[in-house]
Amino acid sequence: MIKIGLLHTTIRGDEKLIIEAARKKSIKIKLIDVREEIFNRKTYQCNFDVALQRCVSTVKGNNATHFFESIGIKVINNSSVAAICEDKFVTSLALQKANIPTPDFAMVFNSTQAVKAIKKMGGFPVVIKPPLGSWGRLLAKINDIDALEAILEHKDVLGSPQQKSFYIQQYIKKAGRDIRAFVIDGQTICAIYRDSLHWITNTARGGVTSNCPVTREIADISKKASDAVGDGILSTDIFETNDGLQINEINHTTEFKNSEKPTKTSISGAILDYCVKVVKNL
């Protein structure tokens, strides 16, 4: 019987769904709280076929991924995919390099360059995001030069070194929603709309989910985005614009607990099916 090592820190509703789906499919799951492990190559005893990385902590998840890869265990998603998706700037570079429509962006390290970059991007408003971060935290919509100066000065004085890398993205006016598509092995299995009156539509910030029919356009752009970052279990955040769809971000440890019900899709089951497929192809 195939045994999946589920790498986790805190157990979220998403991991509970995966555990429940595994029970239904008679797939063995070994829960591995990475915070309690000793990752020493000389002493570690591994007794599962593939690792499914579901840590809420990006840093701990990365370390665990590198460790298991070093002892020959395949990790889903692998460290290369994680390295791209965890960083918004690196994701944007990968998307642009692959000619996938994505909002214009720039990385700068001081306010003088920020002003020049914004001018070249067509002016305000823009969005400044921490390159590493999630759940819509510390996003700033910058409407004018005064706000820009204030935000950058605060980041410079108060921020960690990572906060002093200013990732600037063109602001895309949304019709009160964006799309999240769940993409496994390049195939979009379902998608949701995230509606919000606020410009930030993350469900962690109150965005409301509903089913979004998977159109050919959504499936095509999501497939290309998945290919661009190395495939696996992903979700794409998509903006609807007058010029067509644009990929905003790609998530590599995607949360889906609020999406199974509206889409009537067992995302957790599809995740497990993919893990089984990977093991069978080893």
Add this chain to the structure above:
Amino acid sequence: MKSTCPVCDAQVTLPKNTEESEIISCSDCHTRLVVSSLKDNNATLQEAPKVEEDWGE
């Protein structure tokens, strides 16, 4: 399964399929709690860790 909230001492009822490291809320004081151990039908609860900068998806 029942346990005690470490913040307000209220009795917390845990669902059957509770897992170690799962985050729950105390129904009385609404503190976010983590199931720190789960042995022989006994659960120990602690205050959940605060969200850190690298948390997310």
